[in-house]
Amino acid sequence: MLTQKYLEEELRKHFRYDSFRTxxxxxxxxxxxxxxxxxxxxxxSGKSLCYQLPALLLDGLTIVVSPLISxxxxxxxxxxxxxxxxxxxxxxxxxxxxxEFILQxxxxxxxxxISPELLQQEKMLECLKRMKVSLFVVxxxxxxxxxxxxxxxxxxxxxxxxEQLNHPPVLALSATAPPAVQExxxxxxxxxxxxxxxxxxxxANLTFVVEHVASESEKYEQILTYLQKISGPTxxxxxxxxxxxxxxxxxxxxxxxxxxxxxxxGMEPMDRIHIQQQFMNGQIDVVCCTSAFGMGINKEDVRLVxxxxxxxxMEAYIQEVGRAGRDGNPxxxxxxxxxxxxxxxxxxxxxxxxxxxxxxxxxxxxxGLATQSAELPSKExxxxxHEFFQINETKWRFLRFHFEKHGxxxxxxxxxxxxxxxxxxxxxxxxxxxxxxxxxxxxxxxxEWVNTVQCLREALYxxxxxxxxxxxxxxxxxxxxxxxxxxxxxxxxxxxxxLDWRLKLRKLLVE
Amino acid sequence: xYTPSKADMDFIPWFFSYLTCYPSNFYHEMDVIRLLFExxxxxxxxxxxxxxxxxxxxxxxxxxxxxQTIQDAHIFANQHFYGIYKSLKKPLFDERLRDLxxxxxxxxxxxxxxxxxxxxxxxxLEWLNRNQAELPIHYFRGLEYREKAEVFYRRLALIIQTFTxxxxxxxxxxxxxxxxxxxxxxxxxxxxxxxxxQEYLETLYVELESLLSKLQEKEAEMFIDRFSGYKHYGKxxxxxxxxYNMDVSDVRLLLTGIIHFIxxxxxxxxxxxxxxxxxxxxxKTPVHLSYSTGKTYRLFQQGYSPEEIAKLRRLxxxxxxxxxxxxxxxxxxxxITSFVSVKEAEEILAAMKRTKSFKLKTIKDEVSPTISxxxxxxxLVFQHKWQKxxxxxxxxxxxxxx
Numbered sequence: 001m002l003t004q005k006y007l008e009e010e011l012r013k014h015f016r017y018d019s020f021r022t023x024x025x026x027x028x029x030x031x032x033x034x035x036x037x038x039x040x041x042x043x044x045s046g047k048s049l050c051y052q053l054p055a056l057l058l059d060g061l062t063i064v065v066s067p068l069i070s071x072x073x074x075x076x077x078x079x080x081x082x083x084x085x086x087x088x089x090x091x092x093x094x095x096x097x098x099x100e101f102i103l104q105x106x107x108x109x110x111x112x113x114i115s116p117e118l119l120q121q122e123k124m125l126e127c128l129k130r131m132k133v134s135l136f137v138v139x140x141x142x143x144x145x146x147x148x149x150x151x152x153x154x155x156x157x158x159x160x161x162x163e164q165l166n167h168p169p170v171l172a173l174s175a176t177a178p179p180a181v182q183e184x185x186x187x188x189x190x191x192x193x194x195x196x197x198x199x200x201x202x203x204a205n206l207t208f209v210v211e212h213v214a215s216e217s218e219k220y221e222q223i224l225t226y227l228q229k230i231s232g233p234t235x236x237x238x239x240x241x242x243x244x245x246x247x248x249x250x251x252x253x254x255x256x257x258x259x260x261x262x263x264x265x266g267m268e269p270m271d272r273i274h275i276q277q278q279f280m281n282g283q284i285d286v287v288c289c290t291s292a293f294g295m296g297i298n299k300e301d302v303r304l305v306x307x308x309x310x311x312x313x314m315e316a317y318i319q320e321v322g323r324a325g326r327d328g329n330p331x332x333x334x335x336x337x338x339x340x341x342x343x344x345x346x347x348x349x350x351x352x353x354x355x356x357x358x359x360x361x362x363x364x365x366x367x368g369l370a371t372q373s374a375e376l377p378s379k380e381x382x383x384x385x386h387e388f389f390q391i392n393e394t395k396w397r398f399l400r401f402h403f404e405k406h407g408x409x410x411x412x413x414x415x416x417x418x419x420x421x422x423x424x425x426x427x428x429x430x431x432x433x434x435x436x437x438x439x440x441x442x443x444x445x446x447x448e449w450v451n452t453v454q455c456l457r458e459a460l461y462x463x464x465x466x467x468x469x470x471x472x473x474x475x476x477x478x479x480x481x482x483x484x485x486x487x488x489x490x491x492x493x494x495x496x497x498x499l500d501w502r503l504k505l506r507k508l509l510v511e
Numbered sequence: 512x513y514t515p516s517k518a519d520m521d522f523i524p525w526f527f528s529y530l531t532c533y534p535s536n537f538y539h540e541m542d543v544i545r546l547l548f549e550x551x552x553x554x555x556x557x558x559x560x561x562x563x564x565x566x567x568x569x570x571x572x573x574x575x576x577x578x579q580t581i582q583d584a585h586i587f588a589n590q591h592f593y594g595i596y597k598s599l600k601k602p603l604f605d606e607r608l609r610d611l612x613x614x615x616x617x618x619x620x621x622x623x624x625x626x627x628x629x630x631x632x633x634x635x636l637e638w639l640n641r642n643q644a645e646l647p648i649h650y651f652r653g654l655e656y657r658e659k660a661e662v663f664y665r666r667l668a669l670i671i672q673t674f675t676x677x678x679x680x681x682x683x684x685x686x687x688x689x690x691x692x693x694x695x696x697x698x699x700x701x702x703x704x705x706x707x708x709q710e711y712l713e714t715l716y717v718e719l720e721s722l723l724s725k726l727q728e729k730e731a732e733m734f735i736d737r738f739s740g741y742k743h744y745g746k747x748x749x750x751x752x753x754x755y756n757m758d759v760s761d762v763r764l765l766l767t768g769i770i771h772f773i774x775x776x777x778x779x780x781x782x783x784x785x786x787x788x789x790x791x792x793x794x795k796t797p798v799h800l801s802y803s804t805g806k807t808y809r810l811f812q813q814g815y816s817p818e819e820i821a822k823l824r825r826l827x828x829x830x831x832x833x834x835x836x837x838x839x840x841x842x843x844x845x846x847i848t849s850f851v852s853v854k855e856a857e858e859i860l861a862a863m864k865r866t867k868s869f870k871l872k873t874i875k876d877e878v879s880p881t882i883s884x885x886x887x888x889x890x891l892v893f894q895h896k897w898q899k900x901x902x903x904x905x906x907x908x909x910x911x912x913x
Binding site: 098 | 671713746747
């Protein structure tokens with residue numbers, strides 16, 4: 001039944017592709033045989049198809065856990081657009097009514113995307129337990145590892161959830177998981193017998209360029225130079241929302257013939273779809289964005305990816321430049337580096353997890369509560385619990401997870417034991433200190449790469465795998481590049497015809 | 512050129528009432544235009560005139576559901592602004608408020624409780640007078656449309672996108688709206704009209720053309736620019752702001768105003784706008800009453816008197832009066848004359864005028880002891896309607912009892 005021909009026919013029928021991309025068929029075939037699979041496939045290689053197709057072929061429900069809500073929403077939309085209708089997503093953006101509707105009609109769906117926080121809810125689990133779960137997918141599986149570039153404490157509970165769902169076959173997927181992280185995934189999911197499909201992540205069609213600049217204004221000059229030399233769809237990544245807006249404005253003034261827009265997570269949903277789809281549709285050429293953009297976007301011909309700010313680690317960088325050149329044609333990845341650019345990621349790292357003083361204060365407050373009612377505030381406190389403790393939600397979720405793990409809390413109940421609490425405090429502070437050191441090392445690697453005089457391609461990929469393919473075009477700025485050889489077409493001047501609104505309306509509706 | 516009709520003027524505060532047309536120099540070339548949002552804050556502040564805190568304007572614009580906010584919208588005749596800027600964030604509001612104070616258009620005083628109160632300064636009044644002709648404030652009907660307008664617009668956007676694609680047999684587009692309720696409506700709508708997409712779209716063209724002709728050219732254009740169709744995705748709010756050189760808050764508010772304006776015309780002349788009316792004909796604006804008030808409301812609609820309801824529900828008559836005062840906030844057809852006679856109404860209004868106050872206690876002390884708090888509360892809500900139409904007591908509003 002699992003012949004190559006059968007799978008290819010199904011692929012054509014449901015997705016209108018003629019053949020599988022590297023790695024997909026092997027993974028799908030193992031899944032259909034009920035094996036637990038760990039798949040490491042480079043960004044843009046069609047990871048999601050590895051569960052989207054099996055979900056249709058298996059007879060129960062496929063659950064996909066993903067931490068990226070915008071990605072879930074995009075994928076659901078894309079699937080619906082190709083008539084893959086039996087798909088839904090449960091995340092914190094959807095309303096209670098919609099969530100109830102989905103839960104009551106679970107049998108209608110083949111594929112359910114869910115965020116890890118919501119999967120923890122008792123009621124959710126109860127509903128899912130009643131279903132036949134034929135495949136459990138852990139997307140962005142590196143989030144399970146404390147050493148991965150995007151650690152999510154909620155992911156650590158997945159092993160237990162898989163157990164509660166009566167051990168359905170598991171598929172763990174990631175684009176960027178070096179060996180240590182792979183081990184963490186296997187260990188934390190309690191699945192030692194996982195079949196591994198590891199594929200090289202290097203991309204022969206990407207050219208890497210690092211430009212060192214002395215100031216922000218020099219970054220703008222560089223951007224203008226590269227935009228003029230390399231034509232084609234372009235993404236410019238920033239680490240701040242405001243700066244996407246400001247830069248889009250500045251560039252639009254300088255380049256009146258190029259259509260430039262910005263995109264970030266603070267925009268309203270309809271506008272986000274507008275910008276994404278305008279980019280897909282060729283209505284805009286350049287998007288100034290945060291890392292929220294591009295996750296679910298499958299644009300083949302992105303020619304240029306610029307990093308206005310450096311990411312905090314190589315894994316994130318590889319993922320973002322992976323959006324360039326999915327069609328296999330030469331594409332450029334340009335990173336702009338200014339003298340103090342490592343400050344921002346450093347601050348982000350330091351603020352991600354609670355600091356010793358914050359932990360101490362939260363524990364003091366908890367102790368106070370323990371002596372009063374032995375419960376977390378509920379009735380008298382109208383805000384959220386993290387507001388009660390005056391820390392952000394991520395930090396509170398992190399602490400709650402660890403407090404529960406050490407038996408200091410269970411649900412709303414608090415159990416105070418001085419000696420043990422002291423030990424937990426010491427343990428957490430030490431753990432966070434180690435993790436921050438680790439993160440700073442990762443940042444150090446990134447800075448080192450930016451400053452290296454060696455071949456950038458070699459320095460980038462050697463961290464993750466042994467060997468890489470030879471570039472099909474220019475290699476990197478350290479090996480030497482020739483900007484004039486890049487494809488640059490004299491763009492036909494966009495005729496900005498200002499139509500009368502009646503003509504616009506006519507064009508929209510009746511032509 | 513659009514001339515507002517009598518009905519359009521219902522919600523316009525008095526100082527806009529001599530507005531008859533508005534000129535076309537709305538859009539200047541150079542600086543980003545910041546007009547509408549500021550104008551709305553000033554207009555609302557003028558009505559409130561230090562009787563409430565500055566942040567009550569914020570609650571008004573975002574459409575806060577608490578009774579105080581809704582009651583205030585009635586008391587200060589700010590109903591048209593209620594809930595017209597739901598996504599407004601407090602920091603942005605504060606920033607604009609600060610800016611208006613800094614420029615001397617608003618005067619700030621801090622009351623004994625430490626809350627900031629604002630009033631429109633002389634300079635602010637001049638600003639309003641100077642710009643009033645350019646402020647399309649008469650488009651807004653917030654209290655009535657804050658929910659309906661959004662549903663109408665989202666449905667219309669998805670219908671246009673769907674029909675312009677499916678008539679070309681193009682079924683693989685990314686919908687610009689994902690909202691189960693809207694999707695379901697459009698799906699049904701599509702099945703009903705399948706095969707007749709072209710006809711429907713042509714009718715839609717005629718109707719929209721006729722409605723948009725009543726607006727300014729730029730307003731019509733902006734409204735159209737946001738729609739998505741076949742292989743074409745509409746402009747985002749920020750793109751519209753850049754394109755028309757306007758502040759993004761103004762873009763948002765202007766679009767909301769245009770939608771209210773269109774919706775109002777569709778509803779009034781639904782036989783002229785059948786294609787558009789079909790988009791919203793089935794929609795009933797939900798009435799957000801508390802559970803107990805809702806029970807009272809249903810009995811009241813069945814024709815029970817307040818005394819009978821109190822007996823049936825084993826509640827105090829005062830409680831039922833509280834419920835009815837809440838119901839009066841939402842129900843434009845509330846039969847106020849069943850509870851307040853013309854004579855009593857005039858006495859209460861006179862007391863309000865004399866004391867220049869909206870405080871229940873102050874008014875109560877000024878009227879005959881036979882007039883109850885309940886009657887005063889009702890008059891606070893209905894004062895503006897009464898003043899406008901009271902002279903020739905309108906039979907619809909003030910006619911039949913329960």
